[in-house]
Each structure stands twice: as C-alpha cells, then as structure tokens.
Amino acid sequence: MGEIVVARELDVRGLQCPMPLVNAHRAIKQIAVGEVLKVLATDRGSLLDFKGWAETDDSVELLQQEEYTDEQGRRVYVHYLRRVEP
Amino acid sequence: MAEAIAQDLETRLQELTQRLEALESRYEKDMRRIQRHLPENRVAIICFSGNLDKAMAALIIATGAASMGMQVSIFFTFWGLSVIKNGAQLRGKSFMEKLFSIMLPENMRELGPSQMNFGGIGARMMRAIMRKKQVQSLEELFQLARELGVRLVACTMSMDVMGIRAEELLPGMELGGVATYLADASKSKVTLFI
Structure with missing residues (x-):
C-alpha cells in the first residue's frame, strides 16, 4: 500500500467522546469526495x-488506524478516513 | 437490404446489452447497500445502572438472546461500569477519582439492588431468595454471557470521568464510545437501555 495523501489533519487529542467523532464529521464534510482526513485522538475508544x-x-x-506515543507521553490513536460518494 | 437490417439489429443488441449491464451493476450496488443497512438478528444493550437487579435483567436478556442465536453486545457506561470492575486501585489517582473508587462497588459481587438495599442486607436477601428459587447468580450469568460470545464494551469517557483504569476491568473487555454502541445498535432488531 502506497503512502496515503492527506488533505486535512484534525487534532482532537484530549477530547472525550463524542467530540472526536463530531469534529471529524464536520471536518470530513469540508474536504472533497476522494480526499483523506487524518484524525489524531487520545480517546482509546x-x-x-x-x-x-x-x-x-x-x-x-x-483506510487505516495506527497508534504512537506523543511528546507529552500520551497514547495517540491515528485514523485515516476517506470521504466517498455515498 | 438484409445486411443493413442485420447491422441495425447488431447495434441495438449492443446498446441493450450495455444498458442491461449498467442496470445489473446498479442493482448489485443498491442491493449491497440495502443489505448492509438491514437490521440483523442482533441485540444491543446499554447497561447504565450499577444495580444487582438491573445488571441481572441485562444479563438474562443477553444470555437468552444469545441462546436464541442472536448476536449480542452490552455497552457498559457510567454506574454500569461497576458490573465489569475487577477490584479498585487508588495509586496514581486524583482525589475525586479516589473518591469514586472508594464509594463505588469494586466488582459485581458488591452491587446492591435498585430498591430495598437497607445497607447491604437487601442484596444478601435478594441473592439468597434467588438462589433458593434456582435463579442463576449474576456472576454465573456473566460467565455464561462470555461463553455464549456476548460482546462486552466499556465506555472510555465514563471510565475517564470516574478514574477507572482499563486494568481495573475484568479481562476481555473492549473499549469504545458512542459510535461503537450505535454501530451495533443500528444493525440490531432490539436495543435496550438498562
């Protein structure tokens, strides 16, 4: 799998459910169909x-999920979402 | 003359074939989409309460549904987290988190009924009566739910609010949030908030 081209990155680290979802929903509406949104969250859920x-x-x-530990020692969960034609 | 007709028929046949293929692929796409959103033979339960009686209600429905061949998930949130706790740690917690740990049941054996607890006597009496009437205990029902493959999810937001660490939960719990529950619920024929 090639490198994912990210159109927009959204940082919701520190936010609690349902805000990562709500903000990601808003952000993905602002990119074009076919483009990818990258979301950084600290919520394990x-x-x-x-x-x-x-x-x-x-x-x-x-498309993909991965995790890493950031500079503040927080576990970060990364999500790559593509906006597609429904 | 005959050649022209044959040519014309050939063209129309090609055109029809293309239209048929387009329709077929659209039909398949639509059907896949419809089937993806059709409710399945599933039950999605939210266990919000940390009471002996309500937890039993949730687990009786869960084990019953699983025995009927239904796919079951229980989402434990807020007080309901007490049902899936496995002890309480105080180290590394804030004052409020410690308070929650001390005030709330450490595991499902400590749950009180939603009514007539009378400082713990009610819970013991209720358990004794149920045992006498051969009703499965909460612990047995929970074990049964596990064996029947019931999906058990803990709410990360309420865990964080109450300072419950993942290590304080029983093994095998999944961690999720509102979309985890809703993805299950939107495929379910039955959903309950207990």
Whole structure:
C-alpha cells in the first residue's frame, strides 16, 4: 500500500467522546469526495468508534488506524478516513 | 437490404446489452447497500445502572438472546461500569477519582439492588431468595454471557470521568464510545437501555 495523501489533519487529542467523532464529521464534510482526513485522538475508544462510524456511514471509508506515543507521553490513536460518494 | 437490417439489429443488441449491464451493476450496488443497512438478528444493550437487579435483567436478556442465536453486545457506561470492575486501585489517582473508587462497588459481587438495599442486607436477601428459587447468580450469568460470545464494551469517557483504569476491568473487555454502541445498535432488531 502506497503512502496515503492527506488533505486535512484534525487534532482532537484530549477530547472525550463524542467530540472526536463530531469534529471529524464536520471536518470530513469540508474536504472533497476522494480526499483523506487524518484524525489524531487520545480517546482509546476512538479505535472502535471510528470503525463503527465507517461501518454505518456510506460516505466514509476507514483506510487505516495506527497508534504512537506523543511528546507529552500520551497514547495517540491515528485514523485515516476517506470521504466517498455515498 | 438484409445486411443493413442485420447491422441495425447488431447495434441495438449492443446498446441493450450495455444498458442491461449498467442496470445489473446498479442493482448489485443498491442491493449491497440495502443489505448492509438491514437490521440483523442482533441485540444491543446499554447497561447504565450499577444495580444487582438491573445488571441481572441485562444479563438474562443477553444470555437468552444469545441462546436464541442472536448476536449480542452490552455497552457498559457510567454506574454500569461497576458490573465489569475487577477490584479498585487508588495509586496514581486524583482525589475525586479516589473518591469514586472508594464509594463505588469494586466488582459485581458488591452491587446492591435498585430498591430495598437497607445497607447491604437487601442484596444478601435478594441473592439468597434467588438462589433458593434456582435463579442463576449474576456472576454465573456473566460467565455464561462470555461463553455464549456476548460482546462486552466499556465506555472510555465514563471510565475517564470516574478514574477507572482499563486494568481495573475484568479481562476481555473492549473499549469504545458512542459510535461503537450505535454501530451495533443500528444493525440490531432490539436495543435496550438498562
């Protein structure tokens, strides 16, 4: 799999459910169909939440999820979502 | 003359074939989409309450549904987290988090009923009566739910609010939020808030 081209990056680190989802929903509406949104979250539940969102919403495709520890020692969960034609 | 007719028929046949193929692919796409959103044989339960009786209600429905061949998920949130706790740690917690840890049940054995607890006597009496009437205990029902493959999800936001660490939960709990529950619920025929 090639490198994912990110059209927009959204930082929701520190935010609690449902805000990562709500903000990501707003952000993905602002990119074009076919483009990719990258979301950084600290909520551990966002891993299953973004999977659930993509399962339920025909206009969103979850491409990839990864995690790392940031400079503040927080565990960060990264989600790559593509806006698709519903 | 005959050649012209044959030519014309050939063109129209090609055109029809293309239209048919387009329709077929659209039909398949639509059907896939419809099927993806059709409710399945599933139950999605929210366990919000940390009471012996309400937790039992949730688990009786869950084990019953699973036995009927339904796919079941329980989303534990707020007081309901007490049902899936496995002890309480105080180290590394803030004052408020410690308070929650001390005030709330450490595990499902400490849950009181939603009514007539009378400082713990009610819970013991209720358990004794249920045992006598051969009703499965909460612990047995929970074990059964696990064996039947019920999906058990803990709410990360309320865990954070109450200072409950993932290590304080029973093993095998998944961690999720509102979309995790809703993805399950939107595929379910039955959903309950207990």
